[in-house]
Amino acid sequence: MEVTALGWTLTIAVIVALLALDLTLGVLRPHAVGFREAAVWSVFYIAVAVAFGFVLAHVSGWEYGTQYFAGYLVEKSLSVDNLFVFVIIMGTFAVPSKYQQEVLTFGIVIALLLRVAFIALGATLLSLFSFMFLIFGLVLIWTAVQLFRHRSEERKVDENFLVRAAKRVLPVTDDYVGGKMVARVGGRRVVTPLLIALIAIGSTDVLFALDSIPAVFGVTDEAYLVFVANAFALLGLRALFFLVKGLLDRLVYLSAGLSVILAFIGVKLALHWAHSDLSHGVPEIGTPLSLVVIVAVLAVTTVASLLKSQRKGSDRKPVRASDGERQPR
Template identity: 70%
Template sequence: MVEISGLTWALTIAFVLALLAVDLVLAAVRPHRVGFREATAWSVFYIAVAVAFGVWFTVAYGGGPGTEYFAGYVVEKSLSVDNLFVFVIIMTTFSVPEEHQHRALTFGIVLALIMRAIFIALGATLLSLFSFMFLLFGLLLIYTAVQLFRHRDEDPDIEDNAMVKAARRFLPVTPDYVGGRLTTRVQGRRMVTPLFVVLIAIGSIDLLFALDSIPAVFGVTSEPYIVFTANAFALLGLRALFFLVKGLLDRLVYLSAGLAIILAFIGVKLILHWAHVDIDPRVPEIPTPLSLGVIVVVLAVVTVASLAKTRRDPTAKAHPGSLRATRARHDERQQRP
């Protein structure tokens, strides 16, 4: 464990909030279609910020914590790419105009950071009090990995999302986006716009991703500061990455399978750690450098294999995967004799 002072925590949170504020101001003041050049510049900037932070953290706190940070960042960045798949589906499902996608993504990232901060605090508290939580987190990740691999060729059913259905049922929704507002008045009646429903969809999806990503990064490090910064810097670059790679996501046909392997690997790592602490110290543990190597190799193999597959078969299309069978697939199975 590393000792992180209250001042360091405060300065880090202030820095993250400042970067978020820049995104919010750009989204609110200048709604526009984000082009390839702008998306590339912002993506490079956020990756450079994350790497620079990692270098500072390594120098200040040592190679071990530094390796844990970079491993956590790579895990969260790879899982955030799966977020992008779902964001594309949400934007398509609700026909969000391109000039308003920037705002929707920025608010979605803010919601994701808030929920992850809550889960990080809760997870760190539970792990410090109950060592068997490592076992539960490990089993959760392995279950998630199995479900994701089983439904790797499916898309989540956004229309079947409980929160989205409730919003449409109980809230008056305008037929158009009303200049990107969240609420408006129509003939004296307060109504929400479709952008408000989009934010609900993104927020509920973010909640599901947080349930997987937080245990995953705790499998790399038990230091809450590293967990928070790895999540924060991975998410901050998500908006720019969306506009940069949304046209390429369809080619990552094996990404869901690769993420399932990574989640299962980290799940096994957590269970071995629990067994080492609570059962027998002779039970081997998986060191963080090895974890980082395995994660990088899996992502590299998945990317190369995906590009080779789509080159051979241009009709092949990637899917983000789902933790349960979609309604269409379920109905199809029910109709089989």
């Protein structure tokens, strides 16, 4: 795929403009985000991502357009799973609602910068060593197994090494001091829990990138498509957090569905390596089939989760008095 310098410049300009918009909303106007506002911005970011995909398909062809949409769906679904951890982080550090946007926005900026480094490294390794497709595939299969095994376990922020190190080294105040990350209290400079929460989100995203970057390379080996799929998936994360944080506990099968997707992409990468390095008789899994499988797994996972949650809700309804018994007035 040939991407000109102008193409890269325009893409980065659009992403920077959207990041600036996110920073304006999240940092310069700190406030508690309601459901309606979160829904509007979530639809906006998804619409921008979809519009970009259609423009890309029109310019470069639907082969690359399909790869982009498959990569975007993978990254978006993995980012929803990441929101579970973000909710836990916000609760652990008791971040006030009006400051949660700030933490998320800066966290997204850090995540995007980290992803650029991981994407560049991944693209270089894949271009130099073909067996890296097998390594990435095995990493995804192992991640899928671990995700499925621990799908019901509570995730703990206190086990994060950087968070524990920051608390030991830095003077941390218990107060948020007007939403500042670093403040002066009692004549000395201290950091607030807002900075610790940001460290938790940023460092956790490093772990997320270890499975999300190989996963998107599993549907496309074009570094440009990997970058834009990651960027557009991350850009809508702030609004999506406020939209679904009250609904995350209803997606009970999300981790199981994601483990299936990661395992599928891992097998796809392993087959690609075997087809290229061992024998052309080994079958490969095409991008259109990958897109169908990803959409189908996400649809089944979502519907099954909502039905399960609905049944749980109906089971909790108060029992009515049996026939012949009079209800108390």
